[in-house]
Amino acid sequence: MSDILIVDDERDIRELISDILEDEGFVTRRAGNSDECMAAINAEAPALLILDIWLKDSRMDGIDILKTVKRDNPDVPVVIISGHGNIEIAVAAIKQGAYDFIEKPFNIDQLMVVIRRAMEASRLRSENSTLKRREVSNAEMIGQSAAFRALQGQLEKVTKSNGRVMLSGPAGSGKEVAARYIHANSNRAGAPFVSVNCASIAPERMEEVLFGRETAERGVEPGLLEEAHGGVIFFDEVADMPQGTQSKILRVLVDQQFQRVGGADKVRVDLRVISSTNRNLEHEINEGRFRQELYHRLNVVPIEVPSLEERREDIPVLAEYFIETCHATQGLPRRELSDEAVALMQTLVWPGNVRQLKNLIERVLILGEGTGPIEPRELPNDEEKTTDDGRVVLSGALATLPLREAREAFEREYLLTQINRFGGNISRTASFVGMERSALHRKLKSLGVVTSSKAGARVARVDEPTD
Numbered sequence: 001m002s003d004i005l006i007v008d009d010e011r012d013i014r015e016l017i018s019d020i021l022e023d024e025g026f027v028t029r030r031a032g033n034s035d036e037c038m039a040a041i042n043a044e045a046p047a048l049l050i051l052d053i054w055l056k057d058s059r060m061d062g063i064d065i066l067k068t069v070k071r072d073n074p075d076v077p078v079v080i081i082s083g084h085g086n087i088e089i090a091v092a093a094i095k096q097g098a099y100d101f102i103e104k105p106f107n108i109d110q111l112m113v114v115i116r117r118a119m120e121a122s123r124l125r126s127e128n129s130t131l132k133r134r135e136v137s138n139a140e141m142i143g144q145s146a147a148f149r150a151l152q153g154q155l156e157k158v159t160k161s162n163g164r165v166m167l168s169g170p171a172g173s174g175k176e177v178a179a180r181y182i183h184a185n186s187n188r189a190g191a192p193f194v195s196v197n198c199a200s201i202a203p204e205r206m207e208e209v210l211f212g213r214e215t216a217e218r219g220v221e222p223g224l225l226e227e228a229h230g231g232v233i234f235f236d237e238v239a240d241m242p243q244g245t246q247s248k249i250l251r252v253l254v255d256q257q258f259q260r261v262g263g264a265d266k267v268r269v270d271l272r273v274i275s276s277t278n279r280n281l282e283h284e285i286n287e288g289r290f291r292q293e294l295y296h297r298l299n300v301v302p303i304e305v306p307s308l309e310e311r312r313e314d315i316p317v318l319a320e321y322f323i324e325t326c327h328a329t330q331g332l333p334r335r336e337l338s339d340e341a342v343a344l345m346q347t348l349v350w351p352g353n354v355r356q357l358k359n360l361i362e363r364v365l366i367l368g369e370g371t372g373p374i375e376p377r378e379l380p381n382d383e384e385k386t387t388d389d390g391r392v393v394l395s396g397a398l399a400t401l402p403l404r405e406a407r408e409a410f411e412r413e414y415l416l417t418q419i420n421r422f423g424g425n426i427s428r429t430a431s432f433v434g435m436e437r438s439a440l441h442r443k444l445k446s447l448g449v450v451t452s453s454k455a456g457a458r459v460a461r462v463d464e465p466t467d
């Protein structure tokens with residue numbers, strides 16, 4: 001497994017990427033639809049998968065393929081190609097374990113940077129995989145912000161009861177961690193915690209997986225409900241449970257018993273049920289996709305898990321915690337965080353929440369520069385500059401300056417960009433930025449911005465102080 005599989009329904013793009021990569025010395029394979037892609041992976045897992053999210057004339061789209069790959073070949077890194085500005089796709093892809101994504105249209109340099117990193121991470125990952133296998137999901141829940149403490153308070157209240165809990169919150173915010181925390185602090189702590197990812201189990205296999213089966217050849221094969229006996233069953237992404245299974249689970253909750261697929265006997269289990277969702281279940285009910293009765297049964301105690309942006313204060317402690325765990329489980333360097341790096345992380349947008357922060361720290365430690373403190377240049381400060389509601393995100397450099405200096409630094413960069421955008425034409429720049437020409441000149445002078453001719457074009461630059 002040393003080649004790169006490129007999956008795109010547009011032949012030109014497939015060939016372009018493949019040509020670039022082959023020029024760089026990589027071996028590639030190509031697939032134009034999901035069937036070709038799955039056949040190629042089943043023949044031999046590639047070292048890296050480059051996957052277009054929209055695949056015409058395919059039975060599975062990119063996200064479905066990603067889920068399957070992450071289930072069956074979790075060590076294969078997947079780089080997603082998405083349409084321009086599609087933040088939802090990025091969220092879904094990160095959530096499903098994609099290594100990174102590139103937006104169309106992309107340039108060769110961007111593509112190569114992402115691919116080199118992914119290949120390097122993949123190599124280190126497989127070297128570390130023996131160590132990683134020993135990593136157990138734990139119930140350690142880190143944080144100290146007010147939002148976090150409020151969550152912890154709510155979780156504490158339900159630990160000693162048997163009440164069904166519904167954890168809602170965005171992808172990667174820590175719903176499973178919260179469920180494990182409840183379990184670890186409850187009187188079922190010694191019994192199993194069984195997690196069912198309702199989104200990644202194929203609908204046609206869901207019942208067998210949950211209820212088990214009985215066949216003449218193989219006898220009784222218990223399902224996850226039986227495995228969780230005495231402990232907790234955690235329905236992760238419960239909104240993705242197929243409708244047929246929803247009805248059967250409802251029956252189990254009402255009757256407290258079920259039958260294995262192909263079996264005649266009734267099986268009784270003692271379970272606490274915790275569920276999670278990142279979708280609005282009431283909306284799913286109104287759309288006819290989720291059964292109301294099941295919702296009422298599962299949603300006895302609703303608890304909301306805040307997004308990472310609602311608890312930005314926790315970013316430093318979480319980042320430090322992930323540095324520690326990466327060190328302990330993978331032997332990665334135990335680096336400190338510079339104040340500027342912390343400030344930058346606190347200003348970034350985190351659509352993938354704590355999971356995204358964890359992945360970022362891991363990536364920085366794998367690819368990082370030496371053993372000194374982590375600096376802002378190692379962090380993705382060019383990505384995601386605006387939030388969903390259109391607010392502009394500050395760069396770390398600005399966030400660490402006093403207001404006066406930050407304003408000057410901003411004005412200088414802003415005006416430089418505008419002047420160069422208008423080919424050095426001050427009148428057009430002035431009219432765009434909404435200033436008088438003479439006022440703009442004065443402003444530029446005070447900021448030390450000068451314009452000059454370079455290779456026949458007018459460009460703006462910051463004048464070097466001459467002292």
Ligand SMILES: Nc1ncnc2c1ncn2[C@@H]1O[C@H](COP(=O)(O)OP(=O)(O)OP(=O)(O)O)[C@@H](O)[C@H]1O
Binds near residue numbers: 095173178321354
């Ligand atoms: N408070 C926390 N302290 C430490 N680690 C955390 C915390 N919250 C989340 N994590 C880590 O972030 C990652 C994502 O968390 P988790 O799987 O619990 O999120 P989730 O909300 O269940 O995500 P999804 O909706 O995608 O299933 C995990 O690796 C988890 O260990």
